[in-house]
Amino acid sequence: MSDELIVSVSGIRGVVGRGLTAEAAARFAAAYGGTVGPKPVLVSRDGRPSGDMLRHAVIAGLLGAGCTVEDIGITPTPTCGFAVRALGAAGAIQITASHNPAPWNGLKMFGADGAVLPADRGAEVRGRYESGDFPRAAWDGIGCTRVPPDVLGDHRQAVLDLVSVASVAAHRFRVFLDANGGAGGPLGVQLLADLGCEVVQHGCEPTGHFTHEPEPTPAHLTDVAPWVKQSGSAVGFVLDPDADRLALIDEHGVCVSEEATLALAVQYRLNQEAGPVVLNLSTSRMAEDVARAAGCTCVRAAVGEANVVGRMRAEGAVIGGEGNGGVIDPRVGWVRDPFVGMAFILSLMAETGRPFSELVAGLPRYAMLKTKFEVPRSKLAAAYDALERRWPDARVNRDDGLRLDGSDWWLHVRGSNTEPVVRVIAEAPTDADVRRLCDEAGAVVTG
Structure with a gap:
């Protein structure tokens, strides 16, 4: 430690x-x-x-x-x-x-x-x-x-004003909410109740005592996921401790990539109003594909909420965020907001009449892998140069660490702002492709 x-x-x-x-x-x-x-x-x-x-x-x-x-x-x-x-x-x-x-x-x-x-x-x-x-x-x-x-009530009302409460409430969704003892439980429970949902609560008291690892990734939710199906819930929502990230579990108890949160939110928002979308450099192409299918521009920013927000303002974006489950809607605020994400996803379910798993299945499909390695920051510059030499035909972006884009894949390597590690993230058509990319990049940065 x-x-x-x-x-x-x-x-x-x-x-x-x-x-x-x-x-x-x-x-x-x-x-x-x-x-x-x-x-x-x-x-x-x-x-x-x-x-x-x-x-x-x-x-x-x-x-x-x-x-x-x-x-x-x-x-x-x-x-x-x-x-x-x-x-x-x-x-x-x-x-x-x-x-x-x-x-x-x-x-x-x-x-x-x-x-x-x-x-x-x-x-x-x-x-x-x-x-x-x-x-x-x-x-x-x-x-x-x-x-x-x-101000919790005012925040909740600002989110409710973005959607048709009556449309969602008419479906009387049963929703599983796991706040993991974090700060978002009370607001999440009340918001879902206001949307006419029956809420199955797990860890919704803000005690700070976690029932599972705090980062809400699929790997950390294997024990929680079956409860969504067992409770008969239409969808499962999982928050991180300070409630600025939203992870998803479908009605069958299957964990969904946190990248899908932003892609689904972008889909709903662009159904309301067309406009620019801003994503960070480590976010899946899913949200970018959704934006382009709607005829909207999609711009990439450096990783970090402040960087995304700055670019959203410059572009006049109607929505933006990060692929870690963070949705930013400027009508509510300039912060990643999972309560906006919950309201948008439930509204999408209500308006399409489709189960949550079908909404996810309708998104573009990619394999993504997020890895991290303990590497001194002093070695990063040389590692970036070595990575460029390893993939000489890739398009290079050095706005935030190093991002390499191939014809059907991308690789992003950068020092973390929050942990003493180097993050290596890749996306490609298949699991085998993305594992090979991360393994080869990891060998370069740790070599």
């Missing part, structure tokens, strides 16, 4: 009590506080037990920088972003390690627009954190703490 504190333009993340301490959290919060204006700063967290300790540290750092703090408690990450705009705050710090294992936690920063800080502002906070150049208020300049109105 790493003792390293990962400091990036997105925030900090580490193992609690080792890389991530109360001192580091307070210092980082103070550095962030030095970059915001006089408006209040929101503080929220996912359900991890360590979040309570870090909450006190973050609030202390912000108060010491002279900020007014509005504590919104255990809250999904997309609700935090929504609340920034709804409450007119200067920004927010969300205490979460997203999909990392239980010993981890971290801080994620938002700006006044309710989006994750862009790279330039994140770099400013990082610089202040590392140099210690941030304000330290005198006794009569210390900030205060307030508890604002609850």
